[in-house]
Amino acid sequence: MTDTILPNPTPAPAEASPRGVSPAAIVALFLIPVAMLCFALFAFKPLYLMWCKVTGTQFRPNNPDVAAAATVHTGRYVKVFFETTVLDDMPVRFWADKTSAEVEVGADATNLYHFHNVSDHPVHFRPVHQVSPINASTEFGMKVCFCFNDQVMAPGETKEFPVVFSFAPKLDERVKTVTLCYSLFEKTDAESAEALQQRIKEKTGVDSAVVSPQAPGAAAAPAPSTGSATAPAPATAP
Amino acid sequence: MEPIAPAVIAPQLEIKRYTGIMDWLTTVDHKKIGLMYFWFVVIMGLVGGAMAGAIRVQLATPGAVWEVVEAAHLNGTDVPFNLFSENRHLYNQMVTMHASIMIFFTIIPGFIAFMNYIVPIMIGARDMAFPKMNAFGFWLLIPAAILMLTSFFVQGGAAASGWTAYPPLSLQGMGTNPGQDMWVFGVHLAGVSSILAAINFIVTVTNLRAPGMTWSRLPLFAWATIFVSIIQLLATPVLAAAVTMVLMDRNFGTTFTIASQGGDPVLYQHIFWTYSHPAVYIMILPGFGAISHVFASFSRKRIFGYISMIYAIGAITLLGFMVWAHHMFSVGMPTILQAYFMYASLLIGVPTGIKVFNWLATMWGGSIRFTTSMKFACGFICLFVIGGFGGLILAMVPTDISLTDSYFVVGHFHMVLVGGSVMLLFSMTYYWWPKMSGHFLSEKAGSWVFWLMFLGVFVAFFAMHISGYAGMPRRVPVYYADFKFSNYLTTVGYFMTFIAALIFFVDLLVSYRRPKITVDDPWAINDIQQSLEWATSCPPPVYNFAVSPPIPVVEQIAHRGNNP
Amino acid sequence: MMLRAGFLTKLTMRTMLVAIALCLATAGTSVAADTAEVDRYVERFNPDIFQLDENGKPVHEMKNAFSSPASDIAQDVATNNWFNLFVFMPFLILPQILLLVVIFKFRDRGDGRKPATFMTNHKLELAWTAIPCLALVIVSVPVWELLYKMELPPTQVDTNNPDQATIVKVTGRQFAWDYEYKHENISIGTDAAGLQEPLVLVLGRTTLLNITSNDVNHAWWVPAYGVKKDAFKGRYTNTWFTPTVAGVFKGNCAELCGPGHGIMFISSVVVTADEFDVYKSLQRHRADTFKIWNQLQRGAGETASDADLKALVTKYFEKDASDGRRFALRYWIAANFASLRRKPQDRALHDDVIRTFQSKRDQLEQLIATVLSSPKPVASAE
Structure with missing residues (x-):
C-alpha cells in the first residue's frame, strides 16, 4: 500500500512475452459450451439421481x-x-x-x-x-x-x-x-x-x-x- | 502524468465494400454491430413493454376481480370488461413471451450492445477478436426473435408455460401446437448468440489489450465483461440442454422429463435453474461494472475499491452457480439442503453489499454533477437496494415458502431487473450515447424520463411486493377482490414507466438531428478517468485507433490520496 | 363426485353419538329455527368465498401468514420474518441515507471545491464485508430451528390418533383440488354444482398434507397457513401445520398449470372439533342423498312429483332414521342449492333455482316430516 500516486511503471513491450490465450485455448473455449451441453444432457441425470438417493427425494425410493x-x-x-x-x-x-x-x-x-x-x-x-x-x-x-x-x-x-x-x-x-x-x-x-x-x-x-x-x-x-x-x-x- | 509514447502501428485503411443498408447488413465493425444490438434491444424492449402493458391492463380491468365476475354471473348482468376473459390461454402466452423477450432479447443483448461497442475501445483494441463471429452472433438474434414473435400466430398460439417452461405443462399440446417448439428454437438461437459473444469477449479482452493495459489497469466494465462471459460460457449450454429436453420429449419420444418413462420433471427444474440463476447475474453484472465508471466520472473521482470490486464480481459469479435451488424451495427438499441453499443465497448479499458501499464511497467527497446518467445511477442504487432487500427476505426458507410463486417474487425480480438492470442500461445509454452516436441526448427530456421511470418503477413494483405479502399468486389473470388496490397501483406505475420509455425512444430518434459533437471528451471527465473511449472521436473512427492508443497512467488500484 | 360410500361405515361410534347429540340439541320445534340451523352449517362448511358485502368488500377477507397468521407454522414464520426484517433493516436504510447525504452534500455547486482523491480504505471495506456476514450469522440460528420444526410435527403429536391429527391427501388436477381424509375416510372435491369444496380442518388439530397431482404441476397454497408445497404427478410432497384460528381462509394454486391457473382457487375452513364431528356425520350420509337431490333438481322448470320424492325419501330413511341422518339430508339439499345458486351452469337453470329453491325445500321438509311421522316400515338398519 503506497500513500502517493504511483509513477507509471515502464510498460512491457507488447511483444515481450506471449500474453492472452493461444489458438489452442481458443478452441478449448469453443469446446467448453459443447462440453457443458453434453454434461447437462447426459451427466446431469445420473448425478441428479445420486443426489436424490442421498436426499430421499427420488421417484421410487428404495434403500x-x-x-x-x-x-x-x-x-x-x-x-x-x-x-x-x-x-x-x-x-x-x-x-x-x-x-x-x-x-x-x-x-x-x-x-x-x-x-x-x-x-x-x-x-x-x-x-x-x-x-x-x-x-x-x-x-x-x-x-x-x-x-x-x-x-x-x-x-x-x-x-x-x-x-x-x-x-x-x-x-x-x-x-x-x-x-x-x-x-x-x-x-x-x-x-x-x-x-x-x-x-x-x-x-x-x-x-x-x-x-x-x-x-x-x-x-x-x-x-x-x-x-x-x-x-x-x-x-x-x- | 504523461501518456506513454504510443507505439506506432501502420494505419490500416478501411476497405468499404458496400454503402448504405448493405453496409449495415454486412458489417463486421464492432461499433456498428453494437449499434444494431442497441436498436434491436430498444425495439424489443418496446415490444416486451407493450406485452407487459397487456398484462397490466388486464389486471386493472374491473373484470379481473373474480368476485365481480361471479356477481355478474349471479345477477345475470354482463361480465365487466376483461381483456383476456375469453382467452386466458392468451394471457399465459403474454406472460411467457413478455418474460422471454425481456430476458433473451432486451436485457442480455442490451448489455452485449454496450460490451460490443465500448469494451474494445476501452481496452484499446481495434475490433473484437472475431469480428465475423460477432456479426453472426447478432444476426442469430433476428431469427430467434422472429421465431418467438410469430409463434403467436401458429395453431395453439405461443408458448404458454411461463418462461421457465416447466414440464409437464410445457409438454402439453405435443405434436399439434408448435408454439412451445418455436420458443425452444428461439431460446437455442439466442443462447448460441450469447455463447459466441462470450467467447469473443473473453478472447478480445485477454488478447487484444493495448500495450500497457495490464490486468490491474483494466477498466471495471471490461472485468465485468470477462466474468459475465464466463457465466454465459458455462451456464447458457445448460439452459440449452434443459429446453432441448423439452423439445426432444415433445417431438422425438425421449423421456428426460416424463415420469412414466423414468424421467423426472424435478430434474428439469434443477437443470433449468442451474442456468437460470447464473443468468440473473448475466443480466446485472455488466451494468455493475459500467456503473462504476458513471459514478466515478460524474463525481470527478477515481473508482473506490477497484480490487474489492473485482473480487466482489468474481464472488458473485462463483456463488451464482451454487444457489440455484433457492428457486424451488417448495418442491419438497430435505431440510439440510434447504438450509445450505438459504445460507449460500444470503451470502451473495455480502459481495453485492460491498459493491453498493463502494459506489457510495466513490461518490463520497466528490463534486457530483447530476446529469441524467448520474440520476439514473443514483436511482439504480435506491431501487436496487430495495430489490436486493427483497432478495434477502426471500432467501430465508420459511418466508420463501410463503412467498415463492407469489407477486412478492414478481415484485422482487422486477425491482432488481427494471430498477436495477434497466436503470443501469438507461444510465449507460445517457453516458455513452454521445460517444456512440456523436450526439447528446436531451438532458431536459432525460430528467422527465428519469423521474417518470424512477417513480413508476418504485410504485409499480413496490405495490407488487404488497400484493405478494397479501397472498396473490403470480401468473394469474384474475384475483380476489382483496388485491384490487395494489394491482391498480401497479398498473399506474407501469404507465408512468412506459411513458418514460416512449419519451426516451423519441429522444433517441431526435438526437440524430442535434449538432454533432466535435470533442473527444464531451462530458469533460477524462482528465481524471483516463479512459480510452474518451480519447477518441465521437463516434470513433472505423478501427477505433489509427495508432496504438495512449494507456492511462493513473493506476486503478491504489492510494489513499487526501483521505478524509 | 369422488365418494367412496363403502368406507363410510368405518366411523367410530363415539363420533356418531356426538353428531346425533348435537343434532338433537339443535333441532328445535319450529321449522324456521330448524332451517336456520341447517343454513348455519351450510354457511360454516360451504362458505361463499366470493361474497362481497354492500360496500364491495369481501366478506371473507384474504389472510396471510405475515399479518394474520392462522396456524402455528404461520405464526412462527411471521415472527421469524419480522425478526429477519429487523436484522436486515440497516442494510436497507443505511445505503439510502448515505445516498441522500452524498447527493446533497457532494453536489457540484460550482464553488471550485476540489474533489477528494482517495481510492481505497481498507478498514471501511473490511467493515462492510464483516458486518453483513455477522448479520447472516444472527439470522441463521432461529431460522434453523424453524426449518427443523417445519419438517415434521413434533414428537408429542400422535399423528395416528384422529383426535390429534388430520391426515389429508391433496390431489391437484386441472383445475380443481380433491381432498381425502385418511383417518376419517372422507373424500371431497367438487360439489353438486361443480364448485371447489373447502378443506375443512379442526382448530388446534395438527394437519398433515400429502400433496400430489393428476396431471401437471400445481402448488397448494393457503397464505394464512404459512405453507406451500408443489404438487407433482405421481410424486408425493408433504407439509404440516396446526390451525390456530377458526374461520374461512382463501388461497390459490401457486404454480402455473394452464389456462385455468388463475381460477384454481382454494378455500379452507377451520372449525371446532364438535363441528367437525357434525361434518364427518354429514359426509357419512352424503352419497345416499344424491338420488333425492337429482330428483329434486332435475332441470329448469321441472318439479319432482310428491310420489317420486316420497318413495326416495322413504328409501333413504329405511336404512337409518336417526336425527343425524335426517339432518344430513336437509343439510345436503340446502348445501347443494347454495352451491348451485352461486355458480349457475346456465341462465335458465339458475333463474329456476332462485325462484323455486324455497318451495322445493319446503316440499322436502314436509315430506321428511310425513315420512318420519308415519310408522317406521322397518327397524333401523344398524
Whole structure:
C-alpha cells in the first residue's frame, strides 16, 4: 500500500512475452459450451439421481441397505397408509388388501396388491412408488415389489403381487405415520396390441388374447417380467 | 502524468465494400454491430413493454376481480370488461413471451450492445477478436426473435408455460401446437448468440489489450465483461440442454422429463435453474461494472475499491452457480439442503453489499454533477437496494415458502431487473450515447424520463411486493377482490414507466438531428478517468485507433490520496 | 363426485353419538329455527368465498401468514420474518441515507471545491464485508430451528390418533383440488354444482398434507397457513401445520398449470372439533342423498312429483332414521342449492333455482316430516 500516486511503471513491450490465450485455448473455449451441453444432457441425470438417493427425494425410493438388513425388533410401530393411484385414465383397477397397517420399524411388513385390467386391450404401465414424508424415504427399503419393473397386463387379466418392505431403525422419531403410495403411469411408447400379445405369449406361454378375463390364475401364475415379484408368497427375511 | 509514447502501428485503411443498408447488413465493425444490438434491444424492449402493458391492463380491468365476475354471473348482468376473459390461454402466452423477450432479447443483448461497442475501445483494441463471429452472433438474434414473435400466430398460439417452461405443462399440446417448439428454437438461437459473444469477449479482452493495459489497469466494465462471459460460457449450454429436453420429449419420444418413462420433471427444474440463476447475474453484472465508471466520472473521482470490486464480481459469479435451488424451495427438499441453499443465497448479499458501499464511497467527497446518467445511477442504487432487500427476505426458507410463486417474487425480480438492470442500461445509454452516436441526448427530456421511470418503477413494483405479502399468486389473470388496490397501483406505475420509455425512444430518434459533437471528451471527465473511449472521436473512427492508443497512467488500484 | 360410500361405515361410534347429540340439541320445534340451523352449517362448511358485502368488500377477507397468521407454522414464520426484517433493516436504510447525504452534500455547486482523491480504505471495506456476514450469522440460528420444526410435527403429536391429527391427501388436477381424509375416510372435491369444496380442518388439530397431482404441476397454497408445497404427478410432497384460528381462509394454486391457473382457487375452513364431528356425520350420509337431490333438481322448470320424492325419501330413511341422518339430508339439499345458486351452469337453470329453491325445500321438509311421522316400515338398519 503506497500513500502517493504511483509513477507509471515502464510498460512491457507488447511483444515481450506471449500474453492472452493461444489458438489452442481458443478452441478449448469453443469446446467448453459443447462440453457443458453434453454434461447437462447426459451427466446431469445420473448425478441428479445420486443426489436424490442421498436426499430421499427420488421417484421410487428404495434403500438396498435397509432392504438387506436383518430384522431388528425395535418395538416401535408406525402406521402406514397404502395409497393406490391409477394415472392417465388407464382402464386398470388397482387396490391393496390393507389400506393401512401398523408396521414395526426394523422388521419386514407385507401387503398384497391387486391389479385388474378392465379393458379389452392390453395395458402397459410403470408402477412408481413414493414414501411420504421424505424423511422416511431414506430409511425405506423393499425386498419384493412389482414396482421394480414395468408391467404388462393382458385384456381382462387380474394379477396380485406382494410387497415386502421395511424401515430402518434410525427412522426419525417424529415420524409416526407414513404414506406408501403407488402410482401407475401409462407407458406411452405402447407397442401395438398384437406385438404386446405376442410378447406376453412368448414370456408366459399363454395366449393372452384367448385367456378368459375371469380366469386370471392361468395367465398370472408366471407373471411376465416382474423379477423377484414372480413368487406370489411374500419372501421372508434372510 | 504523461501518456506513454504510443507505439506506432501502420494505419490500416478501411476497405468499404458496400454503402448504405448493405453496409449495415454486412458489417463486421464492432461499433456498428453494437449499434444494431442497441436498436434491436430498444425495439424489443418496446415490444416486451407493450406485452407487459397487456398484462397490466388486464389486471386493472374491473373484470379481473373474480368476485365481480361471479356477481355478474349471479345477477345475470354482463361480465365487466376483461381483456383476456375469453382467452386466458392468451394471457399465459403474454406472460411467457413478455418474460422471454425481456430476458433473451432486451436485457442480455442490451448489455452485449454496450460490451460490443465500448469494451474494445476501452481496452484499446481495434475490433473484437472475431469480428465475423460477432456479426453472426447478432444476426442469430433476428431469427430467434422472429421465431418467438410469430409463434403467436401458429395453431395453439405461443408458448404458454411461463418462461421457465416447466414440464409437464410445457409438454402439453405435443405434436399439434408448435408454439412451445418455436420458443425452444428461439431460446437455442439466442443462447448460441450469447455463447459466441462470450467467447469473443473473453478472447478480445485477454488478447487484444493495448500495450500497457495490464490486468490491474483494466477498466471495471471490461472485468465485468470477462466474468459475465464466463457465466454465459458455462451456464447458457445448460439452459440449452434443459429446453432441448423439452423439445426432444415433445417431438422425438425421449423421456428426460416424463415420469412414466423414468424421467423426472424435478430434474428439469434443477437443470433449468442451474442456468437460470447464473443468468440473473448475466443480466446485472455488466451494468455493475459500467456503473462504476458513471459514478466515478460524474463525481470527478477515481473508482473506490477497484480490487474489492473485482473480487466482489468474481464472488458473485462463483456463488451464482451454487444457489440455484433457492428457486424451488417448495418442491419438497430435505431440510439440510434447504438450509445450505438459504445460507449460500444470503451470502451473495455480502459481495453485492460491498459493491453498493463502494459506489457510495466513490461518490463520497466528490463534486457530483447530476446529469441524467448520474440520476439514473443514483436511482439504480435506491431501487436496487430495495430489490436486493427483497432478495434477502426471500432467501430465508420459511418466508420463501410463503412467498415463492407469489407477486412478492414478481415484485422482487422486477425491482432488481427494471430498477436495477434497466436503470443501469438507461444510465449507460445517457453516458455513452454521445460517444456512440456523436450526439447528446436531451438532458431536459432525460430528467422527465428519469423521474417518470424512477417513480413508476418504485410504485409499480413496490405495490407488487404488497400484493405478494397479501397472498396473490403470480401468473394469474384474475384475483380476489382483496388485491384490487395494489394491482391498480401497479398498473399506474407501469404507465408512468412506459411513458418514460416512449419519451426516451423519441429522444433517441431526435438526437440524430442535434449538432454533432466535435470533442473527444464531451462530458469533460477524462482528465481524471483516463479512459480510452474518451480519447477518441465521437463516434470513433472505423478501427477505433489509427495508432496504438495512449494507456492511462493513473493506476486503478491504489492510494489513499487526501483521505478524509 | 369422488365418494367412496363403502368406507363410510368405518366411523367410530363415539363420533356418531356426538353428531346425533348435537343434532338433537339443535333441532328445535319450529321449522324456521330448524332451517336456520341447517343454513348455519351450510354457511360454516360451504362458505361463499366470493361474497362481497354492500360496500364491495369481501366478506371473507384474504389472510396471510405475515399479518394474520392462522396456524402455528404461520405464526412462527411471521415472527421469524419480522425478526429477519429487523436484522436486515440497516442494510436497507443505511445505503439510502448515505445516498441522500452524498447527493446533497457532494453536489457540484460550482464553488471550485476540489474533489477528494482517495481510492481505497481498507478498514471501511473490511467493515462492510464483516458486518453483513455477522448479520447472516444472527439470522441463521432461529431460522434453523424453524426449518427443523417445519419438517415434521413434533414428537408429542400422535399423528395416528384422529383426535390429534388430520391426515389429508391433496390431489391437484386441472383445475380443481380433491381432498381425502385418511383417518376419517372422507373424500371431497367438487360439489353438486361443480364448485371447489373447502378443506375443512379442526382448530388446534395438527394437519398433515400429502400433496400430489393428476396431471401437471400445481402448488397448494393457503397464505394464512404459512405453507406451500408443489404438487407433482405421481410424486408425493408433504407439509404440516396446526390451525390456530377458526374461520374461512382463501388461497390459490401457486404454480402455473394452464389456462385455468388463475381460477384454481382454494378455500379452507377451520372449525371446532364438535363441528367437525357434525361434518364427518354429514359426509357419512352424503352419497345416499344424491338420488333425492337429482330428483329434486332435475332441470329448469321441472318439479319432482310428491310420489317420486316420497318413495326416495322413504328409501333413504329405511336404512337409518336417526336425527343425524335426517339432518344430513336437509343439510345436503340446502348445501347443494347454495352451491348451485352461486355458480349457475346456465341462465335458465339458475333463474329456476332462485325462484323455486324455497318451495322445493319446503316440499322436502314436509315430506321428511310425513315420512318420519308415519310408522317406521322397518327397524333401523344398524
